[in-house]
Amino acid sequence: MFQEPRSASREVNHCGAGCRAGEDLAGGSYLAPSSAASPNWVGEDGTSSSPAQHLGLCQTHPQISPPSAESSANFPSSPPPLLSASITPQLQEEESLYRELFYNKVQDLHLGAGGSAANPLLAYTLIKRLQSDWLNVVHSLEASENTQALKNGYTQVEKDLPEFEDLEGAARALMRLQDVYALSVKGLAKGVFQRASGTHLPDIYTPGQLFPLSADDCFLIGKVAYDRADYYHSIVWLEEAVSLFRVSYGEWNTEDEGSLEDALDYLAFSYFQAGNVSHALSLSREFLHYDPSNKRIARNVLKYEKLLMESPERAKAEVGLQRPNVTHLQTRDLYEELCQTLGSQPTRYQIAALHCSYETNDSPYLILQPVKRELLRLQLYVALYHDFVSDLEAEKIKGLAAPWLQRSVVASEETQQKAEYRISKSAWLKDTVDPVIVSLDQRIAALTGLDIRPPYAEYLQVVNYGIGGHYEPHFDHATSRKSPLYRMKSGNRLATVMIYLSSVDAGGSTAFIYANLSVPVVKNAALFWWNLHRNGAGNGDTLHAGCPVLAGDKWVANKWIHEHGQEFRRRCGPNPDD
Ligand SMILES: O=C(O)CCC(=O)C(=O)O
Ligand SMILES: [Fe+2]
Incomplete structure (x- = not known):
């Protein structure tokens, strides 16, 4: 059996809080995947994949690339507090670079919310920022090195912040809008409300200000769909996530929940579930290009190859994905x-x-x-x-x-x-x-x-x-x-x-x-x-x-x-x- 990416549970999504800097991830709070997604979570050989093999939701550190010179150019006007004096000048310089970057990040998370929350994309990203991005930043290594005050402040407001259920609901709302108003996901990711190709309708809404989605925003929507075994939506959103993550590969994003590898992993498995083995194979190969040591994906690649060899017609098989009829509406088309x-x-x-x-x-x-x-x-x-x-x-x-x-x-x-x-x-x-x-x-x-x-x-x-x-x-x-x-x-x-x-x-x-x-x-x-x-x-x-x-x-x-x-x-x- 193929091994799918770990299904996100609330615990896993909260693991930004659970997995503090330096904590051992193995044996952590991973839950079994939802049965809807796949009952075959355990590997073919009867062993379940070790959580450490999973690249992603819980990993704050190994994935974070060092900040690039360009991204550190924008120094904040008021400098962050100094660290201990016992470090070498070179280390000190590096540390200060990190601190400044972190300071910028925190500042960025405060900005941008001034627009009209009437815009669904802004509303979604705001909920995500409050529910997940902040959590990841506050509990990141960078934060602990910088300031305890940030964590204290977060703890104080935590109970009033949206819960994962709210974020999931916001993601589902975006998918509903995508469906009912026939909106293009590519357009939504750019912040515009274009109709999907094939419809001849004018744009339904022109926001005064554009609020594009990040790779991680798209990733989360794809994952919400994936967790409901809804590959119709997970594929389009994860495709978008993958292409955006590719563009920004190597950039420093503490607040992100996912990475290019995660998106490839979920997308590959979504394609496999949808019957498109050759896509699943090429995405898994791309994954291994970034992380050759991942045994689960390596095993999946072998299995996909075997499947395609056994029945080459699978390579061409285009499985028409049906929109999930969540509403069981006989009148859905008329209504929409x-x-x-x-x-x-x-x-x-x-x-x-x-x-x-x-x-x-x-x-x-x-x-x-x-x-x-x-x-x-x-x-x-x-x-x-x-x-x-x-x-x-x-x-x-x-x-x-x-x-x-x-x-x-x-x-x-x-x-x-x-x-x-x-x-x-x-x-x-x-x-x-x-x-x-x-x-x-x-x-x-x-x-x-x-x-x-x-x-x-x-x-x-x-x-x-x-x-x-x-x-x-x-x-x-x-x-x-x-x-x-x-x-x-x-x-x-x-x-x-x-x-x-x-x-x-x-x-x-x-x-x-x-x-x-x-x-x-x-x-x-x-x-x-x-x-x-x-x-x-x-x-x-x-x-x-x-x-x-x-x-x-x-x-x-x-x-x-x-x-x-x-x-x-x-x-x-x-x-x-x-
Ligand atoms: O909100 C609407 O336009 C319809 C509401 C409605 O039908 C109802 O509340 O029963
Ligand atoms: Fe009514």
């Missing part, structure tokens, strides 16, 4: 198209019935200030009410919800659970929290003509999506009698009023899959639709989604209005189309 192109918006201007109007809904409350309604679809009734809340109200609502935000859950059978298909945070606000909620409720009641007093409607749910946050196609109404929605004993969710409390820089529109409609985020506007037919059955055409946020911070507020209490307000009818 709507997210990318904002649906078929222009056609609505050609349909006369879709128009804008001022509405009072015969409510005295709205007579002095009618609402601006834009009809978006008729067959499935979807209307957008512009300026439904003011900027002030939106800010107030977000501020009230912010301290209570928690990872959103979805109803699954009888319980509520976190799910990959809904990534956001949410909080529920009762009307007793602040008069702004009371006045919003009044406006919703006036607009819809429905009774929204408890228990006829749920509290206001405020939702915050970070970059890559999304809610894949779903229904708001319950599709099973066992749903927790029925616990309110006021029937199913009859209607949805969803208010956009923010704008976004790119992405994040609300897509109605079967209505071929995608509504861009319009700050302060409220979207309304009926979830149920008049006969009480769920309307399948309401299948809708919150597209991933590509850039920015998206906030919405949901008001779900139930069946009970509306008997005389929305009359029932036998026609299943109504």
Whole structure:
């Protein structure tokens, strides 16, 4: 069996902290690889590879090349503290060079975060910097020689820093954006949001400032994919990592988790897993060029060669890698198209019935200030009410919800659970929290003509999506009698009023899959639709989604209005189309 690179566990990723300078790595905290990646971790001969053979995650020192003369040219303005006086002048000079480099490194890690965190690439690198880069720098040999204060400072803030789960989530968010918006990985690594070749769509987002990714940034994304046996993504990201590491080979990068050898190792094994043995072979040979003593890779090379000799057709075999269908979405293509192109918006201007109007809904409350309604679809009734809340109200609502935000859950059978298909945070606000909620409720009641007093409607749910946050196609109404929605004993969710409390820089529109409609985020506007037919059955055409946020911070507020209490307000009818 082939030996794959060690699968990163949380422990391994944290080993920057675990493996202090000079500590023996052998017998350290390596864990067995995830079973998903390969059950065949032990070598063919029954021996497992020694951790010391693995070049990488834990190795801070052997890989670090001495600093090059060029990179030391940029001396800091205030010199770092001096080391002990008992060293020779030449050593002293070298030490000071190292210290200055380290000082520059620390300074660099502080810089560059001033741009807009709305940019997904900046957001990812920031999380990585806080979760992994800093850890590696603080516990590096250079740091221990320089200053204890740096470590103390790190320890103080450590508990507030992102965890590996956050970094992994950020990497997965980038892969989601790559997929849904058909973005080129090469482009992303350069900081631009180009469409992958084969699509004829314009760039979806043009950042004001470019935030390119480093080789190590790409490596980590590839490794996150690899650890999930997702070779479709690991290959492209590790390819990018390898080509960037090749360019910077020999440079001093204390903060890095991986190296060229690591990236080659993971990439080779990803190709092998994907059935491309000849690529696996040439990458492993390149690995041996840099580290001829690695026995595991040497054994793999022999095995790849044997495989290719036994069945030469493998050399040509191009295994078409399938995108992992993590979401099991039957409607994935439709959904993604709507997210990318904002649906078929222009056609609505050609349909006369879709128009804008001022509405009072015969409510005295709205007579002095009618609402601006834009009809978006008729067959499935979807209307957008512009300026439904003011900027002030939106800010107030977000501020009230912010301290209570928690990872959103979805109803699954009888319980509520976190799910990959809904990534956001949410909080529920009762009307007793602040008069702004009371006045919003009044406006919703006036607009819809429905009774929204408890228990006829749920509290206001405020939702915050970070970059890559999304809610894949779903229904708001319950599709099973066992749903927790029925616990309110006021029937199913009859209607949805969803208010956009923010704008976004790119992405994040609300897509109605079967209505071929995608509504861009319009700050302060409220979207309304009926979830149920008049006969009480769920309307399948309401299948809708919150597209991933590509850039920015998206906030919405949901008001779900139930069946009970509306008997005389929305009359029932036998026609299943109504
Ligand atoms: O965020 C969106 O655009 C849709 C949100 C949604 O459908 C929901 O929260 O149920
Ligand atoms: Fe929804």
